[in-house]
Amino acid sequence: MTEASAPVEEIKLQPCEPGKLTIDELRTLFLFEKLTDEQLTWIAEHGCTMHAPAGALVLREGDPAEQFFVLLSGTIALTRRVGQDDVQTTRTEQRGVYMGATQAYIRDDGVPRKYMASMRALDDADFFMLSAEDFGSMMRDWFPMAIHLLEGLALGYRSQQAAISERQRLMALGALSAGLMHELNNPAAAASRATGALRQRVAGMRHKLGMLAAGKVAPERLVALVELQEEVIERAAKAPTLTAMQTADREDELGEWLEERNVTGAWDVAAVFAQGGLDIDCLEEIQAKLETPKLLDKAVQWISYALETEQLMSDIEDATGRVSNLVLAAKQYSQLDRAAHQWIDVHTGLDSTLVMLGHKIGTGVTVVKDYDRTLPQVPAHPAELNQVWTNIIDNAVQAMNGAGTLTVSTFRKDDYVVVSIGDTGPGIPEELRKRVFEPFFTTKPVGEGTGLGLDISYRIVTNGHGGDIHVQSQPGDTRFLVKLPITEPASR
Template sequence: MSGRVMPCSPEEVGALFLFEKLTAEQLGRLCSEGQVELFDPGPVYAEGDPATCFYVMIEGTVVLSRRVGADDVEVNRTSQSGVYSGAMQAYLSDGEPRRYLNSMRVTEPTRFFVLSSDSFAAFMQEYFPMAVHLLEGLFYGSQTTQRAVGQRERLLALGSLSAGLTHELNNPAAAAVRATSSLRDRVAHMRQKLGVIASGPYHRDALKSLVDIQERTAERVAKSPALSPLEASDREDELADWLDDHGIQGGWQIAPTFVQGGLDVDWLEQVAAAVDAEMLQAAVGWLNYTVETELLMTEIEDSTTRISHLVGAAKQYSQLDRAPYQVVDVHELLDSTLLMLSGKMGSRVKVVKDYDRSLPRIPAYPAELNQVWTNLIDNAVSAINSAGGDGTLTVRTAQVHDRLLVEFRDTGPGVPAEIRGRIFDPFFTTKPVGEGTGLGLDISWRIVVNKHHGDLKVESVPGDTRFQVLLPLTAADPDPEPVQEPS
């Protein structure tokens, strides 16, 4: 948008603090290449448009804003003469097209000194070559530093996730190994018991009945009900008494296995009725090995299923085999991230999932949202641990108007009011040296706001800190490049 062109006075331009050290020749060149423009209340330029002009306010009131989702959020309002905005990086020599980083509007008739970006770049490079080199070095050096530290941030997160995943995989793997060893021992004893039974004076029909009972016992184990400790103890006593009354040796050792397999006194009465009295001892021993074998195979199945689930969660978290932009269920992403971080959270952090499962799937970059979840969960766990006691992390989802809310609430000490406005700044961290890079929340903000056109905000009082991610329910124009580090 252009204003009404007005006369340019080198004396008036030279009175602005930005130009007060320039020579009369330099001021004359500025007025010959630039111009003074008067803008009526309204927009001057919009964020994201090509940065074609450099603006210095002479008099009036200017408002700068940044786009957050569908809203423009005011970041600065001033009437100070000499403030500047627009194509402030036009002098950079990387050849990249520049765009306005914010939007500017005026609230009253306002005069600006306006210089085209090309003229501004030429003026800077001709009169201040050393300053331009220093500013370029500062700009590109900051980019390189942010990129390097951002990479370290991801490596730290990867190390934490790897440690947690290794811990989670080790438990079911070790359980499967132990169960397999025990199963081998039980099968060996079963073969011995089979040999004893086969060599005994038992009729063919009796052996057939025993095999039939074994099959039905295995089916019963697969459907064994869950008992409370008190119910299990009472049933063990009943079974032990029955076994002792029927002359079965070691009944007190067999009873717990039978209870775990879902057998009761009525079932043992059916066994006793199906076999001869002299065969009952061998039949009970045979069924004991059957129950133990079934229970061990169930334990192996549960352990290997757990391993498969963990591998699936890691695959879901990394999104290695999926399109970068897709329609996703945020609950699946949250669950995989929580599982990946469960080893780091330990037993001191209680996790509560307050999900609204009726929420629709949303278009998103799932791998990058997982990075956001990781950063926010890691911060919450650190806050809880810093309080020196147990705490609760509540992950809540809900629909707020036309956006999906994902809220991470922790019971840590809270974010002090004096730093709350700085926590999303690059390199700002409250963690000890070596434990934080200060880029986690900055990267998260960029992913949520710039990438997904959503919002990320914090509400905090001691004992109740809530980081809230708001994501649009419908697709926006996808950004072709992933946000991996600040630029």
């Protein structure tokens, strides 16, 4: 359930009650366990406890950060607003976790302090609270040196992270854009070449038609020849696809037949007829339709131009269809025209991601799809999941160094849809396998990778979708398994 659809106004928070926690109870919270009795007494006197019923919105992103919260019991979820939707960033029931006015210790710099996320109680929850003013003054009075360090770290990290994140996003966007342009260039160039060739063939066909007319072909014979042209094109459309060896053999047969009858450019014409899957019987029929054998050369050339014109138009249709499919894949990948949270078929996102990464996968990597098309749809943020697929597939391709087999499979396990992405690379050593989901951990050189990181992928799957992700690896067989629930998580 998103925040926008939750019955926020119907659930009221109970007033904060002062003096409810003793210093011994405060000491059981990891934040306060090392404080003195005098400090704990001050905190107990200045703080209060509050109860939040299940479903209550405790604080809202963007509101003034006036309170510092410590969780005493219950389960809470933190969400951030992205576009028109709320994305869950944290879900926890750990006693002692804190949130709210966590940077109240930073001295007034003219920037209003606001809550960076919304917090909702998923079940009945209890909190210990300090006002932002009390929390800030306490920190500055009791830990002045630490505050100087924390202020410097907070402000420095904020500016550094903004610059780095922007750069990473631009690099990832640039890589994907370059790949998409590369993929679009191939069919666009093919369509352009086919269009140029088509113009020449149409001009040649008009020329040959004029020569046929100049040959004083009887009207009924010319009509019959036009009908035969249509029959040849229809026969070519229905002809079975030949292998390269069969096409070469057919071209030899046709070339010899045409050469024996002194047809101009016999082997060029033979290549067109062989490509269309036509045989000598077709040429025999063309010859039988003519009033005189002298017209065979011009008639065959004319039909050859018409047949090649059809083939070129098919090439153009295929190329423009490829462009349309790439644009559709880009739209599905970005999810720009869709709701952020929706019920999806995971295969759609997997396919669009494979298309978008086609330039990175290259020709040396064989892609094997083993999809269970009977799987139900799952509730998800598809744009976020596409980033997960991007990161895992990109890692797999890099691990194989451009040569190997990438296997993408889906199946159901209990109440989950499972996506398995495997590669035949050297594998992940056990000591690194334990760390792949740690923040900022990477085995790639500086400047390589998607800039996303498996830790963010892990949080997208677990916190954002209520699923799970883990890795199985041995030399020649590494698999990342992503489990997504088929029902709406309780935190939605």
